[in-house]
Amino acid sequence: MRRILIVGGGYAGFYTAWRLEKTLRRGEAEVTLVDPRSYMTYQPFLPEVTAGSVEARHVAVSLRRHLKRTTVVAGSVVEIRHADKTAIVRPLEGPDHPVEYDIVVVTAGAVTRTFPIPGIAEEAIGMKQVEEAVAVRDQLLTAFERASTLPPGAERRRLLTTTVVGGGFTGVEVFGELLALATALLKRYPQLGFDELDFHLVEAMGRILPEVTDEPGRWVVRHLEQRGAHVHLNTQLTSASGGHIVLSTGEEYDTELLVWTAGNAANPIVAKHTDLPVDQRGLLQVHADLRVGVEGEPAIADAWGAGDNASVPDLASPRAGARTVPNAQHAVRQGKRLAKNLAASLRGEEPKPYVHHSLGVVATLGLGRGIFQYKSLVITGFLGWVMHRGYHMLAVPTWERKVRVALVWLSAVFFGRDIVSLATTQTPRQAFTSGGVPPEVTPLGRR
Known part of the structure; x- marks a missing residue:
């Protein structure tokens, strides 16, 4: 069997593995996914998590529960040596070790862009x-x-x-x-x-x-x-x-x-620790069919990329040289297309280019307030908020998560949002070690 290594379990990585399980025949390939987290985070729901409109665990999709035929490795790929078809994996426990592969799929995602600002x-x-x-x-x-x-x-x-x-x-x-x-x-x-x-x-x-x-x-x-x-x-x-x-x-x-929340930066693993080609921004260079390669040159064999860590040609844009923007809408669909193309490649068929016309953009501005735009159509206020929730209810992966999120939204209609702070979960041993005494107060009762 061909050994497929997927680097990263975000949108693109999760959907690639998920679709490969549905597309590949048993015995056709062995799929391994490496990510330090055991779940894929549905990031569009994070703002609603901050407001208590969505339960935190419901935006995390378990990799092990839904990827039944994929080997999930808890760790990080710290180097990709495609010339040797080897990746260096740093597990959550234990020393770094090499993992050999036949095909690599780089979907490591982006990282938060920061600046050297004091504080x-x-x-x-x-x-x-x-x-x-x-x-x-x-x-x-x-x-x-x-x-x-x-x-x-x-x-x-x-x-x-x-x-x-x-x-x-x-x-x-x-x-x-x-x-x-x-x-x-x-x-x-x-x-x-x-x-x-x-x-x-x-x-x-x-x-x-x-x-x-x-x-x-x-x-x-x-x-x-x-x-x-x-x-x-x-x-x-x-x-x-x-x-x-x-x-x-x-x-x-x-x-x-x-x-x-000031933007994204290239993942340093892709930008600095691989022999695969990257552009001046540190993004992986890929062809329209998501095979890795410099534009105008033949694709590199057995290397694929998608998601926020890849510079993907936007064939739906009228502007020459346009690249897809780093958002969930593209990452999800690129993951699905990559899986289909990879399966086709294994069977000697030609991969198809990734083309996706935007479905519009939606944003929540708070409970009952939102905005939706599709080309020149703009809807604001309550209806825009409803369209935001409707779109993401359809987009969040797995029926299990759809039902859980819907039930939380339904309960909020009758009981309002939960306003309990669980900040002490960040210091779970405090109550045990202090004997119930607030940390600012000494045993003698003096501050």
């Missing part, structure tokens, strides 16, 4: 993994609990201040959902006022949501500002040391919660 490494939380979304939610809820015990003043204001850096889809959706959650929480905290909430969205460009046209983008800015938020365009974060925010415009304030 970012110490204060900011990203938004690529479900653990980050849970931490953001718990930090906001805990901040409300702490603020409710303080008198009005600077410290209470700081606890009720949230900053999101990055005006792409993830940043705007997280910002809108957190703003909606914070506004709803005020009903449970009568001692806190709406005028004490301080929400800031910081974007270096002159507009937000680059995937939509100009007017819908301006509408989103107006909508957020009408809800009491501050949207800083053409503005950069210059410092966040100690939670003290300094913007390039000169504005300064203190924030309790800082969320960083």
Whole structure:
């Protein structure tokens, strides 16, 4: 049997393996998938996890449960030597070791792009993994609990201040959902006022949501500002040391919660630790049929790539040389096409090019608020939010996850969202070791 190694279990990797299991005959190939996490995260639901509209575990699709004929290895590929058809795997436990393969599929995804800004490494939380979304939610809820015990003043204001850096889809959706959650929480905290909430969205460009046209983008800015938020365009974060925010415009304030969503960067494994060709951005170069290779040159045998770590020609775009944007819509469909092409290649058939015309874009701006755009058609408000939920209900993989998410949404109609903070799960031994004494209080009762 041919040995297929899939590097990464995100959208593209999961869907490649899932579709290969449905396409390949038994005994036709042996598939191994390597990823440090045992699940695929459905990232479009992360903003709703931060707001408590979706249960955290429901956005994580178990690799072992749904990939029944694939060997799942808990670890990371740290080097790909395609000339030797060998990958170096670093397992969660034990030393690095080589894994030989006949065919490699590189779907390692992208990483969060960061900059050397003082305080970012110490204060900011990203938004690529479900653990980050849970931490953001718990930090906001805990901040409300702490603020409710303080008198009005600077410290209470700081606890009720949230900053999101990055005006792409993830940043705007997280910002809108957190703003909606914070506004709803005020009903449970009568001692806190709406005028004490301080929400800031910081974007270096002159507009937000680059995937939509100009007017819908301006509408989103107006909508957020009408809800009491501050949207800083053409503005950069210059410092966040100690939670003290300094913007390039000169504005300064203190924030309790800082969320960083300022774009993607090339995965360093692909950019620096492989002999496969990459472009100037560090992305894997692939042909339209998802075989690895430099444009205009023959494809490299037995190497495939897709997803956010690959520069895939966008044949649906009228612009020459266009590449597909790094989003879930493309990654899912590229994974499916890659699996079909790989199976065809094993059987001596010609692979087909990847072509996908956009189905439009949807974004949530908080419970009951959203935006949808398909070409010149723009729908905003409640109907846009319904279309957002409908699209992602269809897109989230497996019927099991669809049903679980739908049940949570249905229960929220009758009981509202859950507002319990479980921040102590990040320090699970604290109650056991402290004997019930709060950590700020000594055994003698002195602070």
